[in-house]
Amino acid sequence: MPSRWPSTTFRSGSRILRTAAVRDGPACDADQTTRSWTNSSITTDGASTSARTAISAIGAPRPRPGTGRRTFVNSAHENDRLLACRGLTRWHGSGCPACLEETGPERNTNVCPRCGTVVALAQASLDLRRGEVVGIIGESGSGKSTLVKMLYFDEEPSAGKAIFHGPEGVCELFELNAAQARKLRNRYLGIVYQNPHLGLNYRHSAGGNIAERLLLAGVSHYAEIRERARVLLRRTEVPEDRMDELPGRFSIGMQQRVQIAKALAPGPPLLLLDEVTTGxxxxxxxxxxxxxxxxxxxxxxxxxxxxxxxxxxxxxxxxTLVLRLGRIVEAGLTDQILEDPQHPYTQQLISSAL
Known part of the structure; x- marks a missing residue:
């Protein structure tokens, strides 16, 4: 019977970074005072110090940041900045000069009438600070998942940039070459999909899925990998005696817990959640x-x-950001948006949910 744990020579399994999804080119120098990402600065000899610190903290008692039900960072300090997206745009088709003008909420379509191009996302900008949680809401086809896919290198933007302030420096995500992007994603980004089949390797056990993630992040010691897998699964409420079972034997809810554990394995500063509770x-x-x-x-x-x-x-x-037909139509504090929406589309969303 084949092993349900990946070997130390394991290559990317269920999610393979497509070379086409990242343009070849040097790492950006967005901030002259901070090191940019290079092939040499993203090494493969083990998980980063920040990753080890984050994972070792799982399960240990820590003070909750405030008494509210959520964390909201509202700081102007440069050191708090994690991600800055400007003008992110993604279209499917040949495109033409009229695409952006002829699509959007005002036109009630995201399909350009002149060339037939689908504008999935247009000129989206957002800032995210360390420890902050930002929601992105909208109907199907509004561009929510497109934004996440671009940030995870699953799709290439047609225009725009995303500046990432990572533990090893500042970079423009979409100017990294394929190797640099793969290393950044494996160490500093986590994602949980609505469909666990997109995030889990069903040929490996629950613990093996976490091992896969840790191997890609550079951790190579079997004992350490297995112990971290055990701790993560326990923290995400997966019974310890099921660590060596295949995910296909789990309920969908349990599979989502394994996905969460896998996404958190290297201790990333940013987690992307794409409709994780739908269904x-x-x-x-x-x-x-x-x-x-x-x-x-x-x-x-x-x-x-x-x-x-x-x-x-x-x-x-x-x-929270509100998207409709590829455009951000409203953005602000979640409570303010839900209690006093300004855009007609947001008002419609909220009234239909009542």
């Missing part, structure tokens, strides 16, 4: 959301939370 039973949704909230408080990890469920952003997010 789950109400009771399972509630427990998954509570778990995410607890982990965010413990690790002080920044999150982008994509959802169409207003209750999710109310619980998790300090700030």
């Amino acid at each position: 789950l039973d109400v009771s399972v949704q509630a427990r998954i959301l509570d778990l995410i909230l607890e982990l965010q408080h413990e690790l002080n990890i920044a999150m982008l939370v994509v959802t169409h469920d207003l209750g999710v952003v109310r619980l998790l997010a300090g700030r």
Whole structure:
């Protein structure tokens, strides 16, 4: 029987970074006072100090940052900045000069009438600070998942930039070459998908999935990998005696817990959540959301939370962006948006949810 744990020579399994998704080129020098990412600065000899510190903290008692139900960082200090996106745009098709003008909420379409190009996302800008949770809401096709896919290098932007202030320096994500982008993603980004089949390798056990992630992040000692897998699964409420079982034998809710553990394995400063509770039973949704909230408080990890469920952003997010037909139509503090929406589309979303 083949091993359900990946070997130390394991190559990327269920999620393979496509070379086409990252342009070849030097790492950016967005801040002359901070080192840019280079092939030499992203080594492969082990997980970063910050990653080890974050993971060692899982399960240990830590003070909760404040008494509110969510963390909201509202600081102007440069050291707090984690991600700055400017003008992110993604279209599918040949494109033409009229695409942006002829699409959007005002035109009630994201398909250009002149060339047939689908404008999935247009001129989206956002800032995210360390430990902050930002929600992204909108209907299907609004561009929410497109934004997340670009930040995770699953899709290439048609225009725009994203400046990432990582533990090893500052870089422009979309100017990294394929090797640099892969190393950054493996160490400093985590993602949890709505469909666990996109995030889990079903040929490996629950613990093996975490091992896969740690190997890609540069951890190579079997004993350390297995112990960290055990701690992560226990913290995400996966029974320890099921660590060596295949994910296909788990319920969908349990598979989502394994996904969360896998995403957190290298201790990333940023976690992307793409409709993680959609389709789950109400009771399972509630427990998954509570778990995410607890982990965010413990690790002080920044999150982008994509959802169409207003209750999710109310619980998790300090700030929220509202997308419609590829455009951000409203942005601000979550409570203000939900209690006093200004844009007609936001008002419609909220009234339909009542």
